[in-house]
Amino acid sequence: MQLNPDGKQRTSLTKVESSPCYLLTVRVIRARNIHQADVLSHTDCYVSLWLPTASNDKFQTKAIRNCKDPVWNETFYFRIQSQVKNVLELALYDKDVVTQDDHLFTVYFDIAKLSLGEEVFMHFKCDSQRREELEVGFALDNISGPPETIITNGVLVSRKICCLEVQVVEKKKKKKKSKKEFSFKVQGSYEGTQDIVLGSGLAFSSSFPAKFHYARYKQPTLDVTLPGKKRPPSSNSHVYDTSSANVELHSIPSGKNMILAEDKRFDLFAKAEDCPDHLDVRLGFDLCIQEQDFLCKRKNYVMPALKKVLQLEQDLLDHESPVVAVMTTGGGMRSLTALYGSLRGLKKLNVLDCATYLTGLSGTTWTMSNLYRDADWSRKDLDKQISEARKHMTKCKINSFSLEYLKYYKKQLCQRKREGRKTSFIDLWGLVLESFLHDGKDNHRLSDQQQAIDRGQNPLPIYTAVNVKNNYSTLDFKEWVEFTPYEVGLQKYGVFVRTEDFGSEFFMGRLMKKVPESRICFLEGMWSSLFSFNVLYIWNLSHSSEDFWHRWTRDQIDNIEEEPPLLVKPQELQTRLFTPPGPLGSALRAVLADRVCIAQEHNFLKGFQMHDDYLENTHFRRWKDTVLDTFPNQLTQSDQFLSLVDTGFFINTSIMPLLKPERKVDVILHLNYSAGSQIQALDQTCKYCSEQGIAFPRVDLSEEDRKKLKECYLFDGAETPGAPVLLFFPLVNDTFQKYKAPGQKRSESEMEDGKVDLYGCCSPYSTYSLQYTEKEYDLLVQLGEYNILNNEDLIVQALRTAVARKRQIKK
Incomplete structure (x- = not known):
């Protein structure tokens, strides 16, 4: 049995084996x-x-x-x-x-x-x-x-790595102190190049060797530049000096000191040792131990709540209890505000206690991160949180750009840079959000939210982003990334790190350099990075096709003939030819595909290699949809950084983590807060799931409904085996115009309050609005709450349908 460093059992899908x-x-x-x-x-x-x-x-x-x-x-x-x-x-x-x-x-x-x-x-x-x-x-x-010992989940392979220690021993110390600078390089190692300086009062002893971590079987070489010599201009050259050490590392016996070079002034020693086989990342496609424990605890709240909502005489059995999720879309301050109203409505119906998951992106992540500061937020009414958010939504935001705040932003960005992070305008945006939504510095971190789910007392929050490549449109390359209080990971590759370790530096699955966990405001900036657009994204907003742009931005790849023709098995790739673009094509691609700004974090997949059968792995195939999926040398594990953007740059939805089969979600409450078309994100999700072979309900709306949406639609997914029941709540102002509460008509004096202009040209609720009046804020909260309360019957019907299906499956 293979264990993680914390003593927890690894997923059974991960194998540690000897391979030739x-x-x-x-x-x-x-x-x-x-x-x-x-x-x-x-x-x-x-x-x-x-x-x-x-x-x-x-x-x-x-x-x-x-x-x-x-x-x-x-x-x-x-x-x-x-x-x-x-x-x-x-x-x-x-x-x-x-x-x-x-x-x-x-x-x-x-x-x-x-x-x-x-x-x-x-x-x-x-x-x-x-x-x-x-x-x-x-x-x-x-x-x-x-044979070599490898660790694999069927998609990624972690190989044997070694640690090389290089020691310089000075033989004679001259009275006249002078610097001696040695440069050591192991290309492809985590450390890359390291310099050692002797003299000028600097001591060097066996406790301070130059260390390199490298893949043992990748033909590594140690290159040495001796004092007084210059480094070569080419990064691939190994010849520095005829008397310098140029050693193939596989020739160094494990665990023994070896003399690399002897000189009248100094000796060079090296020692290589195998690193332990355990990983500091989790390789696997199942749920982590902590989430599995949470699911058991959450049932203690969900099952009594379902009994109450469904008015059952007997308790639900364990297998009869459906997994319910509340899913939100982005929409800036509009989505932040409306979500408070939706959650208060669900709370009044006791449906919030039936939910196991709550997912968000963009503006709804701001609401979620505020709520989960309170370890028991869903056990209380939400009036206090709504009132606090009201204070910040209605305050003047100009103070956030005062000289005092600008100095604070600069200090925080410099601190992140000292920690070893790659800062960008997205980090500044996170700090501005912090000032918009809080009073002073907010020290809250994502891992702190574990206290809000440690007893199963609240739904498990899941935040989403997508990993992109700067030279590609989001339609051509995007990979789903999920964030929970427990871990951050990419389900496509089956690799996750502890939330506390996100942003730290990894190599071949081993933690190399621990970086302090980011404050959550920086994650909020990344989850809602409105500034990560490119020309292709803007074009796609107004056109249904990227064909014109793809003439200039897509690689020219063709399958080619080979003689003799070799038998191609399912997991093998066809031989292909890449023809590079000309100068004009390269220039146009840079203009069209490069993003204005992007959030970059150290890549915890760095160093991994793709398994020979990765394309046939069912988990990888489920999320395989990028133009580079059949180019293993160019996939994410080869990148120095993850490039993370708002999920809305692909589809304005946070539903993908809920479609992970291991979560077994039965009912999804789709709370939509998008600008413009309320049905577009749902249509895009249906199309994506159909292309990927993911079970999802068929969205069957009449033309009349599409022109004038109602408050709620139920899609039971009966025609698609394995699909969840979907309740779709577009953000519309329908019967709210005449009713202030379900069954309570407005008086003549109250009719003005029903006129909530959500999407008109003069609407105060634009995605880019940063400030509401108190009345505008209150009306949007009330509308979100009303649309939930007014559709209690459909919510109960969806829950009953899910329970009946669970019972039928058991039979």
Whole structure:
């Protein structure tokens, strides 16, 4: 049984096992009919080889001058892990002396196509019209030595890592003190480069060695620059000085000191040791132990509440109790305010005690983070919280930009930078939000909310964001990220970290540098990062298609022929050709796809590698929807930082964590606070779930309803096995115009209060409004509450339907 460092059992889906490594031999033979890239001469071709799962370095052949049919016949060797998705990138370049080398094309070849013990010679047909071709030989053989211990969940692989300690021992200390600076580099290690300075009163002893953490089997090399020598201009070069140490680290015996270099002035020693196999991240697709414990405790509140709401004579049995979730959408201060009203309505109906989860994004995360400061907020009426929010919503916001506040913002941003974070305008936005919504500094952190759910007394809050890539539109690349008081993670990869550790630095699943947990205002800024837009997003708001822009922003990737044709298994990738865009295309892509500002946090997936069968993993396939999913070398585990934005930049919904099968959600109360179309986010969710094969109710609304929405719709999902029951509450002003409470008509003097202009051109409730009058605030809260109370019958019907289904499933 494998345990986490805290003694808790790991998920059963995570395996710790021994897996063999193989020797891959790549012989770059020749190319034919390479088109002329230069105007005045033929190409000076060379081939670059990049296999990041096996080596930290890129290798290249020599350049053949002025030849369209170059012959290299050069051989390269790689030690590869058999359970890792190894995709070799063979890039053909035209060498230029003055300008940057021209990138002609790149071939992506999946090593899993090769059979052990066989040698094949491949002809890659790169351009059928010009008859361009690249000829490469491959061989895959067993390799001597013990197998490697890996940890995997079927999508990610954590490999064996080692810690190298480099020691400098000074032999003679001169009377005249002078500095001696040594530079050590292990490319691909967590630390990268470290410098040691001797002399000038600086002491160096065995307790302060230079340390490097690196993947043991990725052909790492220690490069040393001795005092008085210059570092080379190329990051890939290993030759610094003929007398310097340049050591392949696999040659250093584990646990023993080894002399790297001896000099009359100093000695260099190194020692390498294997790091423990336990991980500081959670690899798995099930719920964490803490959430499982919460679910057991929450039932003690949910089951009596359901009995009361449904007016049952007998207690519900454990298997009859449905999992109910309250799901919200964003909408700035409008969503913050309306959510208070919706929750007060649910509280009055006793339905809030029936809920197990509460999810949010953008503006509703501000409401949620305020509520969960009180460990028993849902056990009380919400008048106090609503009154407190009213005070901040109606106050003048200009003071937030005073000189005193600006000095405070600068001090806080400098502190975050000293902690090792990458700060941006999004952090400043979080501080501005703090001043908008609170009096003074707010020290609350997300992990503090564990006190509000430790007895199961409140629904479990889930906050959402999406991880993006700066050169891609959100439609092309986005990955769901969920935040709870217990952990933060990406369900697509099945990797999670403790909430306290989010923002810290990790390597291959091990915690390398602990960074203090962020105050929640910085997370609120990220969850509602209105400033992370790009031109493609703006275009998509007014057009249903990105086809025009994709001509300039999508990579040109084509499947290519290969001889001999190799048998392709389901988990293997087809051989593909990437043709880089020209200068105009690259410039347009930068203009269209780059985002104005983005929140970046240290990537806790850094160093992991993709499992050879990751594309066939059912969990990964459920969320597989980006253009890079079949390019394992370019997925998130290869990035230094996560790039996180407001979920609304894709779909204005926080529903995705609730569709995780392990949460088994039976009823979703969809509280919509979007601007403009109230049905758009729901339609987008239906389309997305249909494409992904996720069970979701069919939204069947008539044209009449779409033109004039009612307060609530029930979609029972009967036509879709496994789909939850969905209650959809658009934010509309329907019967509220004539009724101040369910069944209580307004008097003539009260009719004015029913005129709540939500979306008109002069509406005070714009998404970008920062301040309401007291009356505007009160009316929006009352409207949110009324729309819940006025649809009690539909809520009860949804709960009864879910209970009946649970009973039927048991039978």
